[in-house]
Amino acid sequence: MSSFFFNFFIFFLGIIELGNAKFHFKEQKKYPTVYVDPSGHGKFATIQSAIDSIPQNNQYWICIIIKPGQYREQVKIPREKPYIYLKGDKNGEVIVTWDAHGSIDTDATFTTEANNTIVESITFINSYNYPPKRNKHPRVVAVAAMISGDKCVFFKCKFLGFQDTLWDVQGRHYFKICTIEGAVDFIFGNGKSIYEVKLSNLSITVSFVQINLTVIIQLITFEKNQLKT
Numbered sequence: 245m246s247s248f249f250f251n252f253f254i255f256f257l258g259i260i261e262l263g264n265a266k267f268h269f270k271e272q273k274k275y276p277t278v279y280v281d282p283s284g285h286g287k288f289a290t291i292q293s294a295i296d297s298i299p300q301n302n303q304y305w306i307c308i309i310i311k312p313g314q315y316r317e318q319v320k321i322p323r324e325k326p327y328i329y330l331k332g333d334k335n336g337e338v339i340v341t342w343d344a345h346g347s348i349d350t351d352a353t354f355t356t357e358a359n360n361t362i363v364e365s366i367t368f369i370n371s372y373n374y375p376p377k378r379n380k381h382p383r384v385v386a387v388a389a390m391i392s393g394d395k396c397v398f399f400k401c402k403f404l405g406f407q408d409t410l411w412d413v414q415g416r417h418y419f420k421i422c423t424i425e426g427a428v429d430f431i432f433g434n435g436k437s438i439y440e441v442k443l444s445n446l447s448i449t450v451s452f453v454q455i456n457l458t459v460i461i462q463l464i465t466f467e468k469n470q471l472k473t
């Protein structure tokens with residue numbers, strides 16, 4: 245477990261007021277952890293069933309470690325479940341994929357409405373128009389992630405889609421070493437977020453017109469001519 249990063253997240257969350265979390269650095273090894281493993285070695289076979297097991301209005305950090313693999317499910321952390329730390333097991337990629345489309349309100353492969361969410365090392369895909377090569381579907385709205393809780397941190401995550409990939413609805417969010425892929429309005433919303441990310445374009449018509457974020461973009465890798473703003 246990368247306690248360094250956890251401390252880092254806590255430091256970040258501390259900066260933006262951690263609120264009433266009764267979490268202490270020295271107790272970090274004691275936070276409860278549950279495991280998601282479809283092969284039956286964990287208590288939960290799906291990510292959503294692990295989230296569902298967490299009590300409402302939870303006041304302590306709880307970690308959900310997810311075994312590498314592809315999870316075909318829509319995952320939602322509801323408003324009343326703060327302090328969830330979703331973590332992909334470091335021995336391989338954790339991919340969460342779904343293909344709902346046509347409505348930003350219900351499409352998202354991953355949604356968090358909860359304050360204080362941390363997500364590490366997980367790839368979220370809306371596969372309806374992704375990958376775009378050989379994709380025969382009409383190009384429509386198809387959200388990969390929708391973030392509306394306050395104080396949410398994403399570390400080493402990927403958000404992959406084509407149109408409206410990442411809906412940064414509202415709140416203060418930090419995206420560190422993430423990849424966000426899309427081609428049409430692919431980051432949009434009203435969040436007040438910091439992005440230290442790799443932006444990846446799928447076509448030369450990358451559009452940022454819908455962006456309304458207070459953003460500091462520190463591009464780690466950046467292709468020339470990518471942004472046509």
Ligand SMILES: *[C@@H]1O[C@H](CO)[C@@H](O)[C@H](O)[C@H]1NC(C)=O
Nearest residue numbers: 323324326358359393394395
């Ligand atoms: C989440 O945080 C916001 C802003 O800090 C606050 O207004 C809201 O009440 C919080 N939501 C919950 C469910 O505690």
Ligand SMILES: *[C@@H]1O[C@H](CO)[C@@H](O)[C@H](O)[C@H]1NC(C)=O
Nearest residue numbers: 445446447448467468469470
């Ligand atoms: C991104 O756009 C550039 C042109 O601006 C293009 O050369 C490159 O192939 C694109 N990348 C992808 C992954 O499509």
Ligand SMILES: *[C@@H]1O[C@H](CO)[C@@H](O)[C@H](O)[C@H]1NC(C)=O
Nearest residue numbers: 433434435454455456457458
């Ligand atoms: C963008 O943000 C400004 C300031 O917060 C707000 O007044 C405006 O309505 C927002 N625009 C959209 C399209 O949400």
